[in-house]
Amino acid sequence: MTKIQFKKEKISVQNINRMRFWIGILAGLVSAISISLFFNLSRETFRFLTSISADLLILKENELLFFNFFFSFLSAVLGLSITIWIWMQNKKHNRPKDRIYKNLSVTNALLIFWVILMVLSRFGSILPIVLFGAPGYDNHLNLYEEYWILFVLMPIVVFMQSWFAVRLVYQAGSWIFLSFLCCLLTAFMLQLTTAVNQDELNSVYHLRFHKDYNYIDHELTIAKGKYGVSFDNHTIEVLKKRETESSIQQIVSVKKAFSYDMPVTMDTIILQKIIIRNYKKGSWSFFRRNSIENWPYALPIDILKQLDYFDPNSNQAIELCDILKEMIDLVNTPEIHWEECQNFTETERRRSFGAKYHIPDPLIEQLKDVRERLLEDDRYADFSNDFNAINDRE
Template identity: 55%
Template sequence: MAVKFRKEKISIQNIGKQRFWIGIILGLFSAIIISLTFSYFRELFRFFTTLSADLLILEKSELQFYNYFFSSLATILGLSITVAIWMTNNNHKRRKDKIHKQLSRTNIYFTFWLILMMIARFGSVLPFILYGMPGYDNQLNLFEEYWLLFVLIPIVVFAQNWFIVRLVYHSAKWIFYSILICVAITFTLKTTTSINQEILNRAYYKKFESDYNYIDQQINKAKVEYGIDFKENTLETLKKWKTESSTKQVVNLKSAFSKDKKVSLDTIILQKIVIKNFKENGRYFRRNSIDNWRYAFPKDILRQLELYDIKSNESKELIEILKEQIYLINTPEIDWKEYDKHTDTEIRKSFGVKYNVPKQIIEQLEKVRDSLINDNKYYEISKDLPELKQRNE
């Protein structure tokens, strides 16, 4: 019997008509399922970041890139299933064809599960050890720093699918056609299976809607009444809670008031917003430690009042800071059974004031309030300062 050494061209006849269409259908079905899984788990991944950090919100270009990446990867993994099924045919024209087909299937399945395991591992670890950690502030941007890796992964998997197949068949045309089909399916999956991240974004925004509205209101007031324009990154930081830039902002504002020099009006306004929204600096000390107070000390605010003219805008806003501090300390305690009736910030205030406002601050604030009201110079601007309520220990 003559032994054939030449490879045959890959064809539906050599694969088997039934096996060919089963491979196509299962491959396409797998691609759709994998793409949907990637999309839903990515949103679940983003949701988990909110448990201990700020919501991970992707920029438009970054979101588009990841949508195309996961759609293309799902498409290529679907192709892996298709090619693996095609290689189960028993039509062996040469002695080594059977070995090469087995090797091809083994190679494809190994790569298939390796990629899924890698995605699952990163998807389960990153939300907790990086993106979900308090203080994360985009220090590691995978899109900007490792975009080439994301581009290469689908290409390598695609090449891996066809590499050993070429030991069995001449398949140059099919490889070319599969590239075109994969590109078309990638665009289709990107359009049909990608989840709109605005759904989760809006839910997260709703959680802090009153805080964001207050920020917008005060920023607009500063622009209209005082002609102050805040930088965009300052506003973005104001609307974050646990990032490194947010905690630094809280620390720096407090530090600005502790110095023996005038504090600018924009800094005063920022301090008022930070107190109103009960922003934290991520540092906690023993109970009743004065270091737990994250904002300007009342005595420092009084010193600033003495540095400015009584009728100045700065004095007006400094009094507003004292009001916000009093409102904060007067925050009523909320029973956990009533949590569903209150905003996240109201709950944080209630809990934070109970455990993290030292007695020294309450006493200091009361003294400052009394001294202003009893001083004829400051009486007119301070007469509306509310009284401090006694809290039950």
């Protein structure tokens, strides 16, 4: 009479086959390292692509550490899936259904491996291109703060799912615990060895706008030392952004402050001077061509109105006149021909293009009128003579 064994055996190196065991370990480790490198390099690649059309996505220290560990732990458990896939292809069957269960384990390991990679590849490519790279994006979707639990659960689910079908063949309680410890150890090693330093890309990006940042830091230092005006970190951070929603709102708020029938504060004046100097984008709307509404900054006539609120020799009056000087310099920005573009900075090219195409004619006429009125006013004789003549457009 044939003896049929129904009890599951404990998983062991002998049941798997010693050669297959070590091949599985090696393949899993190589897979984990490769996947971790792929995740980290892909993240930096997509960050670079988003910086072309929008502000560079810069992760905070805690966010960067969290996602580095997520990539490392997920890579480790995906490597475990490859290991189990190789282990369960052994031909030693102790029970009638072992062949079916092992085929199920092999299929399950490959399925969970490719499904997770497909999901991450799909969402990891769509979000940077469609959302993070869109002009105006300002961290509206904070994955770290709002959906951190998903990133914690995903590696755990992959780990448990990888062992699910194996337990139909073997008793694997101790091996599950040991493999979990090995995955944790591997994740820590991957985080230390395969993580990509985001400061390298950040430095390259900041180099594109180093003149903007240097000017901002210089003016803020002068404002604090000369006028006792200081700005909070959030205001400075927004001031250094290009096309985020908060940056646009800051520019709109500063312009509105000049239009009110009340004196503006010194910090608002400093902000307006910096914004004009760096020629920041100030609106998503575009009115008819040569409409003065297309001008995103304070109008010259509003600056003239503000001058009436202050003593001509006051610090506010001096800075208001500096704003007019920055406007004149912007209007007079010479054209940069395309064959010479590489010889100029990002800001210089942006100012040149804007001066030629985006400054409305009524604004230039208003600026000329304000300049003439200040030149004729003896109260501003000390610094109005520094106003350069406004060039006519060709």
